[in-house]
Amino acid sequence: MAPRFSWFLFPLLALLFCHGAASDAEIDVPILQDMTGKSPATNNKKQYAVLYLTGKELKDLKCHQIAYYDARNVSANCNNAPVFNVTLRGSNETFKHSEWQLIYTALRPMLQEWQANNSVDLANPECPKSLYLYSYLAPDYAFNRTKLGRTCTHAIVTGILNILYEKGCNNKTRIVVGFSEVMNKTEACGGYRFMKQNKITVYDLGSRLQNKQLNCRGIPDFEMLG
Template identity: 70%
Template sequence: MAPRFSWFLFPLLALLFCHGAAFAAETLQKTDIKTLQNIAKMECLKKYKGKQHAVLYLTGRDLDDLTCHEIAYYDPGNVDANCNISPVFKVNLSKPRETFKHSEWQLIYTALRPMLQKWQANNSVASANPKCPKSLYLYSYLAPDYAFNRTKLGRTCTHAIVTGILNILYEKGCNNKTRIVVGFSEVEPKYREAACDGYKLMKQNNIKAYHLESTDKHKKLICNGVIPNAG
């Protein structure tokens, strides 16, 4: 009787596990979208309304308790451990270096490393392995830059997300420990094709990405009437 019972039980357990995993994934997705929406509505962002800006948030403190710090151009001093804002900086740069003034690029290459250092100092535990934030949220008002003329150079904000963030997490012992979640509100029509390619690249690298103004219920970016295949 026992073998026959096992034959019935194992498929049932597998089915329950799959349903549980699907429910957990859906719950996490809802949390991601809600967090990004709350970031977009923060009081400290009102002066940037309608203008490109970006926010980098490491979980650990509630957003309601935070006033995000605005970083300076290539100045890592005085960044906040949990939340920082960057506008697009008005500096004169040649076209191949234009991305360096963008808000997402500056948050990643100027703020993220010291943010993680301060975060780990504030959340240190007696352990051989450094404690890491569960999630890293990067919100950008416009879809992250993926300018076709700079993709071969790796100098787009999407490249900074895909390679820069991962490299810095690795340096701090947080690779495979900190989830990367990206959200954006607007996609300018003339840049939609580039935005779609950048979205696909993020998905291919296991980075959660959401278009907060999307008509899709899961806030997926819609391109030419369809959701891009992540491959």
């Protein structure tokens, strides 16, 4: 009888323990709010982004500001970027955005250095539990660039996942995205839905809804807009 009783008891105890655990939002939102204070030195405080890999306490980190297409000296845990002051138009517009730069310039060397600092055996490297990307403005999902995949939302969904896969961290590292302000509600909701469909956790820090969801009530799906 003892083995059968323990088989019943252990899952029950685990359930009771987990019931009191903090929700993802209770953990994620304070981290994202702390990231809002890690803005780079720029005159336009509304156009910047911060990329953070868990492992060290964010409050103790000084984020390294990356330069345009220059990954030298990136921090393993925390980097930030402004929207770069370059002239790019049309389908190339997104290339100057801060999120695009952090993903395609900083993330790969960040992960490489993070794994070197946190892995006992580099043949079986460790992975950060979570990857946080904060941008003041909601990641762009401009309708005229979505078919080309040239939006920051596509960079989050495709770029981050591909780099995690390269480093053996796919399905091991949570991707969490947060933003403070929405400029175009229809486009923001299209990007929000696209990220959530790909199992990326997204928060609108200015939202009054539970768990900081973006309020897309009444906004049609992007596919319905033709």
